[in-house]
Amino acid sequence: MIRRWTADLALGMRLALGGGGARTALVRLTLTAVGVGLGVAVLLTATSVPNLLAARDDRASARVLAPGAAAAGVDPVYAVTRNDEFRGRGLQGYLVQATGSRPPAAPGVDRLPGPGEMVLSPALADLLRSPGGELLRPRFSARVVGTIGDAGLTGPNELFFYVGSGTVAQQPDATLVSRFGHESSRRPLSSLELLLVVVGATTCLVPVFVFVVTSTRLAAAARDRRLAALRLVGADRGQVHRIAAGEALLGSLAGLVLGVAVFQLIRVLVPRITVDAFRGGLFGTDVVPDWRLGIPALLALPVLACAAAVFALRPVVIEPLGVERRGTRARRKLAWRLFPAVTGVVLLLTGLGGNGADNPSVIVGVVFVLTAVPLVLPWVVERVAGLLGGGSPAWLLAVRRLQLDSATAARLVSGVAVVLAGSIALQGVYDRTEFERPAPQDIRVLASYYATSVADGEAFTATLHALPGLGGVPVRTGALIETASGERTSIVVESCPQLRARAGIADCRDGDVYAATTRSSSVPATGDHVWFSEVRRAHRADVPQWTVPEVHRVPAYGEDAPELIVTPAALATASGVGLTVSATLPDADADQVERVRNVVGWNGSVSSLGTGQDGTSALITRVLSAGSVLVLLFVAASLLVAAWEQLRERRRSLAALAANGVGRGVLARSLVWQLAIPVAVAVVVAVPAGLGLDWLVLTFVAHRPMTADVPSIALLTATAIAAVLFVTALTLPALWRTTNLENLREE
Numbered sequence: 001m002i003r004r005w006t007a008d009l010a011l012g013m014r015l016a017l018g019g020g021g022a023r024t025a026l027v028r029l030t031l032t033a034v035g036v037g038l039g040v041a042v043l044l045t046a047t048s049v050p051n052l053l054a055a056r057d058d059r060a061s062a063r064v065l066a067p068g069a070a071a072a073g074v075d076p077v078y079a080v081t082r083n084d085e086f087r088g089r090g091l092q093g094y095l096v097q098a099t100g101s102r103p104p105a106a107p108g109v110d111r112l113p114g115p116g117e118m119v120l121s122p123a124l125a126d127l128l129r130s131p132g133g134e135l136l137r138p139r140f141s142a143r144v145v146g147t148i149g150d151a152g153l154t155g156p157n158e159l160f161f162y163v164g165s166g167t168v169a170q171q172p173d174a175t176l177v178s179r180f181g182h183e184s185s186r187r188p189l190s191s192l193e194l195l196l197v198v199v200g201a202t203t204c205l206v207p208v209f210v211f212v213v214t215s216t217r218l219a220a221a222a223r224d225r226r227l228a229a230l231r232l233v234g235a236d237r238g239q240v241h242r243i244a245a246g247e248a249l250l251g252s253l254a255g256l257v258l259g260v261a262v263f264q265l266i267r268v269l270v271p272r273i274t275v276d277a278f279r280g281g282l283f284g285t286d287v288v289p290d291w292r293l294g295i296p297a298l299l300a301l302p303v304l305a306c307a308a309a310v311f312a313l314r315p316v317v318i319e320p321l322g323v324e325r326r327g328t329r330a331r332r333k334l335a336w337r338l339f340p341a342v343t344g345v346v347l348l349l350t351g352l353g354g355n356g357a358d359n360p361s362v363i364v365g366v367v368f369v370l371t372a373v374p375l376v377l378p379w380v381v382e383r384v385a386g387l388l389g390g391g392s393p394a395w396l397l398a399v400r401r402l403q404l405d406s407a408t409a410a411r412l413v414s415g416v417a418v419v420l421a422g423s424i425a426l427q428g429v430y431d432r433t434e435f436e437r438p439a440p441q442d443i444r445v446l447a448s449y450y451a452t453s454v455a456d457g458e459a460f461t462a463t464l465h466a467l468p469g470l471g472g473v474p475v476r477t478g479a480l481i482e483t484a485s486g487e488r489t490s491i492v493v494e495s496c497p498q499l500r501a502r503a504g505i506a507d508c509r510d511g512d513v514y515a516a517t518t519r520s521s522s523v524p525a526t527g528d529h530v531w532f533s534e535v536r537r538a539h540r541a542d543v544p545q546w547t548v549p550e551v552h553r554v555p556a557y558g559e560d561a562p563e564l565i566v567t568p569a570a571l572a573t574a575s576g577v578g579l580t581v582s583a584t585l586p587d588a589d590a591d592q593v594e595r596v597r598n599v600v601g602w603n604g605s606v607s608s609l610g611t612g613q614d615g616t617s618a619l620i621t622r623v624l625s626a627g628s629v630l631v632l633l634f635v636a637a638s639l640l641v642a643a644w645e646q647l648r649e650r651r652r653s654l655a656a657l658a659a660n661g662v663g664r665g666v667l668a669r670s671l672v673w674q675l676a677i678p679v680a681v682a683v684v685v686a687v688p689a690g691l692g693l694d695w696l697v698l699t700f701v702a703h704r705p706m707t708a709d710v711p712s713i714a715l716l717t718a719t720a721i722a723a724v725l726f727v728t729a730l731t732l733p734a735l736w737r738t739t740n741l742e743n744l745r746e747e
Helices: 002-018 022-047 049-062 122-129 191-215 220-232 237-272 291-311 335-350 360-387 393-404 406-436 454-465 496-502 517-522 533-539 590-600 615-649 651-659 664-701 710-738 741-745
Strands: 065-067 077-086 089-098 117-120 143-147 160-164 175-180 317-319 322-324 444-451 475-482 488-493 513-516 529-532 551-554 564-566 579-585 604-609
Touching: 002 237, 022 049, 022 191, 022 237, 022 291, 077 590, 077 604, 117 122, 122 143, 191 291, 191 360, 191 406, 191 664, 237 291, 335 360, 335 664, 360 393, 360 406, 360 664, 393 406, 393 664, 406 615, 406 664, 406 710, 444 454, 444 590, 454 475, 454 579, 454 590, 475 533, 529 533, 579 590, 590 604, 615 651, 615 710, 651 664, 651 710, 664 710
Parallel strands: 089 160, 117 143, 488 564, 513 551
Antiparallel strands: 065 175, 077 089, 077 175, 117 160, 317 322, 444 579, 444 604, 475 488, 475 529, 475 579, 513 564
16 A cells, blocks of 8 residues: 555656646746745744854853853953944953963953954954944054954854953953853843744744645646546546645655755855844854754645645546536635634633743634634635626626636735734734833933043043034043942032032132032041942952041032032042043034044943833844745745746636737736735735734733724735735736747647
């Protein structure tokens, strides 16, 4: 029995390869392989995401500073993390200062740089050499002694560095480390973020399986004629089904090979992607399918293709003398088509097995609801086509074609319907996530510089004020001091002219210290020994760094008045001073911000306030946006392949219409109507399905109210319709060739 089944499958493969003429068979096999191959490439890419994220996290964790006890045979280094930007691109790295000749090894680095040296990532080195890196070069004036390898980067486009310095130990946030590497810790996703992932992934993957089923049913009429010929030479019904499965199996196997080849091409092209979907880009070597997900998915595709081919023979009677299709086709049943939708709704309403978006029943429920869309669509298209009446010749041709074969038209647009429904639900969840994010503050640039003395802070202030347009920018110099018991007090350094102008202190002398009368109980008293908090934290200083001079009481001034006001000379006797000089730069242009960063250097930071976004949510949004674009391209490509095959299969009837005087314009408009009508029906089905899914997941899973974003829904709908019309336009050249009278001579 096994040998007989094997022989029947092999015969089906041979017929798929050469049945009906070598050229025709090759075209048919190519179309099927392309359809399955696109699905395989998408599935392999999707199942690579877990390994991709894990590899990035592992490399990022491998370079994290790991403070702790000294390691044997290793001289620890002082290191400071620096996060910066350049024209919107993230810039990150470490300042390092070795304490001996045996520093710890950093991933991807041959040796850590010494003072006046630096090791850069390839992308950062290229940027510094390019004309666009002119404003960045002042921050990297050291000598390049090496390049960071892939093991020390999260992506090929990441801007990362190790800069050697002899003053790192003096930095308040310096850390003494003997090794690099720390176990990664991830913030758990919120319920809305989990819903974004679930709905987005389902929207991307369900159309893949829908089109795999569709692609295996291409050239169905020619296949049925071949099977009728086999019935004529003695094949029974079981053999016919197995032979049909063999034909689909060959196409799916060819699609597997093509999909793997496309996936390898994707791996090669991935490092060249410069879109900021991932910070620093992606390594092609990280795009490795998870075998626990990839192998079952790939094995399921041939099985699904064979099952679809056999199931397609159900309404067809293949006899030795030909193929019979009933003129009065049985009307499609709706009950079983609604079963997945009802099951999905029940799962989302009840949340069987647990609560929250990470509940498996939520994932299954979303899959069922979206899967119900392509199942219900043929029933709706059939009913709508039966209600349509007369009109222009192009309209009549299109309507009659839909009435005869509405299933094919429904299959062509089913992928569009699934993507539209999923995108609407995804947009609703995303809108709710954005609504719950705190409103951004007014955008402003904050520059902070760490100074080790009053003179150092004054020099920075003078350099900052020397920049064009920043001469009048207010600058504040302050610090935190703490007593032996750990009580902390904020201080600000101001000159006597400033105090006379702001606080009205007429008898101010350089060296005085003032405290607001309303805060007299919270400030150190005269003669107290204190430490500068950041310096003490970094270096665990045991000797007090400053003795507080006589404290004068003055009335508080301003809402942001500090607890203690110190004139510059009062700190002349302090040791290990740690001051923060800060300035706010409103309305600074991009070049001005880069100049300020160059002035601050590595002794501080420059950040843009009011523009921050949660990193996890932003990453999910970027990935899903990129995935939506890829799926839209996939659906358009699959629709184009199926439309081309439909034209090729109907070439004789179209040529006959043209020979009898039907103009090509009429046929072209008929083709547009044949897709426009199912697309309109698909929109009518998909929009309520997407809104319903959005309501279910927000109300019963995330426990949030739903608000319909009408402009976004209209934009998504218009995009789906435009994609179909664009594909239709691409098929018109094939229509001109199809209506050539020479096609009448084909058998």
